[in-house]
Amino acid sequence: MDPKKKAITAAVVGTALGVGGLVVVAMPASAGDAPKLPAISAEDLVQSVMTADPGPFDGTVSVSNDLGLPAVGGAIPGMSALNVDSAHVFSDGTGKAKISLTNGASQETIVRDGTTVWDYHSSNNSATKTTIPADVATQHDMGAGELADPATATKELLAKVRENSTVSVDGTANVADRPAYELVFTPKPTERTLLREIRVAVDSQTRMPLRLSVLSNGTTAPALQVAFTDVKFAPQSADLFTFTPPQGAKVTEKTAKVDDQTKALADEAKQDTKLVGDGWDTVITGKVPADALSGKKPAGASGAEGRNADPQQLLSRFAKRVNGTWGSGYLFTTKVGGAVLTDDGRFAAGAVPEQVLYEALGQK
Structure with missing residues (x-):
């Protein structure tokens, strides 16, 4: 597999390679002819993204990076996440979520049902069960970064750059077999940055971001990409958000506290x-x-x-x-x-x- 085409949960967007609090991601080429969609202003599209509530969904998320980062293995926190082969994200639309990460023959499964987070590693058959007391969950969004998706990342990004950008709608695209608008943010001339533009492919129906992209100055290829390669908006089975450790697994239990x-x-x-x-x-x-x-x-x-x-x-x-x-x-x-x-x-x-x-x- 091309190392630049590894698939990974969008958690990486929030944790591994944010620069100065700015999420920097890029997109792949669109598949098929651009769909015909009703015209919409850039401001209306931005507002619809910020207030979108797509409900339950599941999908595969991919990341492709061309950052030129050194091969340092696990020496730097977050770097190993870029070597994940595949990821599947599930959400019930109310806060329960599941992520399945695959790397070679090993798999990591993270499940949150609202008050408990399970983190299971098949490589050593071990699991950590973390109970989240109500007061801690209120003060701190435990596990939100781990269970993020492109929609979460987009809203954080827009808050950072919206007021300092020229915003436009640059046509349409097919992303994960769904018609989407291309929302583009270009830094104003007064901004001193290495980034040329950020693009967000917005689902035409749910207004959920399906893909985030960035292009840096002096390059024609994306620097880093995060996108759904497939996604389905539908109710999710409740048993997806419960976890039972496999037989013989070593289980560590702890309670989140501050x-x-x-x-x-x-x-x-x-x-x-x-x-x-x-x-x-x-x-x-x-x-x-x-x-x-x-x-x-x-x-x-x-x-x-x-x-x-x-x-x-x-x-x-x-x-x-x-x-x-x-x-x-x-x-x-x-x-x-x-x-x-x-x-x-x-x-x-x-x-x-x-x-x-x-x-x-x-x-x-």
Whole structure:
């Protein structure tokens, strides 16, 4: 299988390769002739996407990336997700969801029924059952990122770039055998970004986004793609959202909670992290934990939860040494953005040229 055509749940969109909080994804070519649909204004189409409630559905989601990321295996969180071969997403339309991920002969199954999340790995026949108390579920959308889909990603994206974009409807397309409008967001001339445009294929009937796309400056091929390859809008069987571990499976049970230490760490991270700029040229800045660059395992971590590689060796191998009035550190770039990690633990990341990253680091 072409490594650029791996299929994967859209969870990756929200977790693996967002730059500066901006979801960056791209689309494949449309199949067949463009369908004929009633004319609609760009503003009306945007509004219908933001308020869409497609109800229950199931579908296969695919991701194809041409970011030029280094092959670092599991050394960087989220990177291994790009090697998943296939994914199937189920939703009952009320918050219950299931994702089946396949990679070679192994499979991971994630099921959420509202108050419980199961995460099963066939490779070692192990499962984790997490119970979500009502107060925690209210304060924190537990598991939402894991069980995302293109519609969720699109709404987050539109909130980031809508006011700083020229918005248009660029014809129609067939996506997952469904007629769709092509909604296009182009950065205004004042935006300093490496991205040229973002495209959203919107289902003509349900108004649910079926495909998200981005093109970067200086390239003709998509940088990263997420799309439904097939989708069906229909009631889902209730037994899809229940899970029974296979015989002999090792089951670990835990309860989701936000203890004082977790709250303190979250508050500290919030204080240390800020957004510089807005829209397309937003840069997120902050500090990494002290042990992140030391190669030490976080407190309480063991095995796969610990470090998989020496961070300093990874930086030396895959990033460029840089310095300026802001200090010194390492620059990592892709086709759609970059990040700088300073020697004293500060970082800046965004879908912007490197000079914009340096300017953000220099702000107090």
